[in-house]
Amino acid sequence: MASVRWAFRCGSWTPSRSDWLFVARCIQREEKDRIGQFVFAKDAKSAMAGRLLLRKFVCEKMEVPWSEIRLERSPRGKPYLATPMKVSSDSEPEQPAWSFNLSHQGDYAVLAAEQGRQVGVDIMKTTMPGSSSVPEFFRIMTRQFTAYEWSVIQSAGSEHQQLTAFYRHWALKESFIKAIGTGLGFNLQRVEFHLSSELLTQGRALRQTKMHLDEEEEEDWMFEESLLDADHHVAIALGPQDKAGSEPLPPFLPPPSTFTLLSFGDLIASASPLTEEDSAYWDSFKMKAESPQRQRDTHASK
Numbered sequence: 573m574a575s576v577r578w579a580f581r582c583g584s585w586t587p588s589r590s591d592w593l594f595v596a597r598c599i600q601r602e603e604k605d606r607i608g609q610f611v612f613a614k615d616a617k618s619a620m621a622g623r624l625l626l627r628k629f630v631c632e633k634m635e636v637p638w639s640e641i642r643l644e645r646s647p648r649g650k651p652y653l654a655t656p657m658k659v660s661s662d663s664e665p666e667q668p669a670w671s672f673n674l675s676h677q678g679d680y681a682v683l684a685a686e687q688g689r690q691v692g693v694d695i696m697k698t699t700m701p702g703s704s705s706v707p708e709f710f711r712i713m714t715r716q717f718t719a720y721e722w723s724v725i726q727s728a729g730s731e732h733q734q735l736t737a738f739y740r741h742w743a744l745k746e747s748f749i750k751a752i753g754t755g756l757g758f759n760l761q762r763v764e765f766h767l768s769s770e771l772l773t774q775g776r777a778l779r780q781t782k783m784h785l786d787e788e789e790e791e792d793w794m795f796e797e798s799l800l801d802a803d804h805h806v807a808i809a810l811g812p813q814d815k816a817g818s819e820p821l822p823p824f825l826p827p828p829s830t831f832t833l834l835s836f837g838d839l840i841a842s843a844s845p846l847t848e849e850d851s852a853y854w855d856s857f858k859m860k861a862e863s864p865q866r867q868r869d870t871h872a873s874k
Contacts, residue, residue, distance in 0.1 A: 573668060576633060576685040577808075579800055579831040580839055582621040583614070583679025589854050591836070596853050597845035599623045600643065608853060613861035621681040622674045624839045626651060629685055631842045634670055638844045650753045669813065673750055680800055682831060684808045692751025692809040695800070696739040698732070706731045710738070717741060718764045736805070740772075741765055743807035744795060748783065751809040762786055765795075774799045777828035796828040806831065 587595070596604050603623050610616040623643075630653055631638045642654040651674065668688030675682050678697025685691060701709035710726070717725065721741050728737040744765045749758055764787075768780030777798040783790045796808040 573689065574633070574687045575829055576629060576672075576683065577829045577831045578625055578629070578683045578834055579806075580621045580625060580681050580834045580836075581679055582617045582676065582681050585617055585621070585836060587617070587836075587857075589858075592857055593849050593851065593854050594845070595620055595624060595840065595843070597847050597849060598638070598840065598843040599627065599846070601847055603643075604847070604850075604853070608856060611860065612863075613857060616857060616860060618676040618681055621839065622676050622683075624843065625681055625683040625834075626672070626674055628839060628842055629672055629683055630655075633685065638842055639846060646753060648753050650750065671813065675746075675750075675806075678804050680804055682800075682806055686810060688813060689810045690751050690813050692747040692749065693806065694743040694746035694750060695804060695806045696743040696746075698736045698739050698803045698805070700732075700735065706735060710734075713738075716745070716760045718761055720764055720766075724767065740767070740797070740805050740807070743805050744781065744783070744797070744809075747795065747807040747809035748793070748811075751811055768797070772797055772799055772805075774801065775830065777830050779825075779828045794825075798828075798830055800831060800833075 596607075599607075599620070607616050607619045607623070610619065626643060627638060627641055630636050630641050630643075634653070636653070636655050640655055643651050644654040645651055651672075670685055670687050671689060671691045672683065672685035673691050673693045675693045675695045677695050678699075680695055682693055682695050684693035700706070704712070710722075714722070725734055725737040725741060728734045745760050745763055748763055749760075752758075762785060764784040766782045766784065768778045770778055770780060772778055777796050779794055779796050781795045781797060783793055783795065793809060793811045796810070798806050800806060
């Protein structure tokens, strides 16, 4: 079974006018319009990187020409490929279907894809809560975790270490929710994670974490965890593709893959324009990029 793990550091990406106008031409019109509605440039960059990651994956791994890719969203917002798939000839064995998922938060956009398994991915950056203390933040979030999970989070050490444990658990839960496509209606206390005893470090992925669903350990699901850097934790949920055709996990699995960090050149290597250039799109983005600095300058002058 093939897998893909890609990351792009959109936080440090400073697109030029020609770069931004080019990538705007390489995505579907409705995607471009939606990205144009973001108030902040950082959100627009993250969303743009996400769409490019998806299209690069479909083009290069699913072998659908860039110009023929049609991405849609499920009623719950999960992206899927609406383009008709390439039909195998009689002499070619049918390949397991790909599942893919995307997440962006903090400084990165990430994509995880898997053949023959359902996949969900979530990235979280460890940050201090903006408007409350850590204990108050935890009090507000009490209902999102089980008593056992809270005991692990709150015994992690310093406040920063507790926040790291919090976001690690949160990413795991979100990865599962995204894999099953349930959305906001799912009670997060139904799932409880038991973390690997191994230390999570950069440069390697772990797969020992277990999930309990309604107090029963789930044997058909596995979870991969990795660090893109000291502050960015990624969780990937891998489960049966469908209930009717689900197969047990093989007894021996290849080690989990770490994320490949892509450059901007990598991101657009297979891209081709779909629409005409819209110079106003750059003007709008430039205003978004300048407005936070203008706000800081105004604040500093008071």
